[in-house]
Amino acid sequence: MSLIRQNLQAITATIVATAQESGRPPGTVQLLAVSKTFGPEAVLEAVAAGQRAFGENYLQEGVDKIHAVQAAGASGLEWHFIGPIQSNKTRPIAAHFDWVHTVEREKIAQRLSEQRPAGMAPLQICLQVNISGEASKSGVAPDEVAALAHKVAALPNLTLRGLMAIPEPAEHFDQQRAAFARLRTLYDQLRADGLALDTLSMGMSADLRAAIVEGATIVRVGSAIFGARNYHKA
Ligand SMILES: *Cc1c(COP(=O)(O)O)cnc(C)c1O
Numbered sequence: 345m346s347l348i349r350q351n352l353q354a355i356t357a358t359i360v361a362t363a364q365e366s367g368r369p370p371g372t373v374q375l376l377a378v379s380k381t382f383g384p385e386a387v388l389e390a391v392a393a394g395q396r397a398f399g400e401n402y403l404q405e406g407v408d409k410i411h412a413v414q415a416a417g418a419s420g421l422e423w424h425f426i427g428p429i430q431s432n433k434t435r436p437i438a439a440h441f442d443w444v445h446t447v448e449r450e451k452i453a454q455r456l457s458e459q460r461p462a463g464m465a466p467l468q469i470c471l472q473v474n475i476s477g478e479a480s481k482s483g484v485a486p487d488e489v490a491a492l493a494h495k496v497a498a499l500p501n502l503t504l505r506g507l508m509a510i511p512e513p514a515e516h517f518d519q520q521r522a523a524f525a526r527l528r529t530l531y532d533q534l535r536a537d538g539l540a541l542d543t544l545s546m547g548m549s550a551d552l553r554a555a556i557v558e559g560a561t562i563v564r565v566g567s568a569i570f571g572a573r574n575y576h577k578a
Contacts, residue, residue: 349393362556378566384412401427443468445508460501470508479512506543520554
């Protein structure tokens with residue numbers, strides 16, 4: 345059995361067990377396989393093992409990979425953009441991806457909505473929130489999330505699905521949980537405020553269990569599936 349298949353099975357088992365321990369139906373947690381720096385052959389191996397949703401951070405690498413994987417005959421996949429967004433790169437993101445997890449400014453959201461090609465389903469959006477304060481430069485500040493969320497929810501070619509965060513790395517389970525709990529609280533407030541959100545994108549290879557306990561609906565897992573990344577090769 346391939347190593348990627350083996351890793352996918354192990355992570356799926358962890359997701360199911362952790363969801364059950366926290367009283368959640370296992371089907372409520374989706375696995376996003378983060379394939380950045382790995383080639384199309386790694387994605388195809390994961391597809392052969394049943395994986396459908398893939399996350400990419402770097403635009404050109406991601407677009408090239410989407411084309412290569414399609415050319416190899418794989419279909420029905422879902423591509424999520426999870427990297428920082430420069431405003432001059434929104435058009436290819438809007439044209440090639442199904443989801444974007446890293447929206448943190450209204451201007452970027454407006455461009456993605458305007459540039460979403462006619463005939464495609466609305467782009468599915470998460471707002472990236474800075475829940476670690478000064479330790480992180482990315483993400484909208486927690487006290488600005490509600491205003492941004494209402495603006496993004498009103499854009500025609502986007503569907504606002506929820507919130508995403510990358511907390512600063514923490515070693516202990518309780519510290520990991522505390523950061524995810526902050527995102528969860530913001531999410532609950534937005535829902536109470538009338539926004540129809542259903543997605544909490546949080547948890548990576550090192551903190552996936554804490555994220556599930558705190559309500560993650562998408563976990564973004566890279567190295568635990570594909571192995572250690574070599575950035576020089578990418
Ligand atoms: C790289 C990356 C991941 C996956 O990280 P691992 O530690 O390899 O699981 C998840 N989310 C984002 C935004 C990333 O950039």
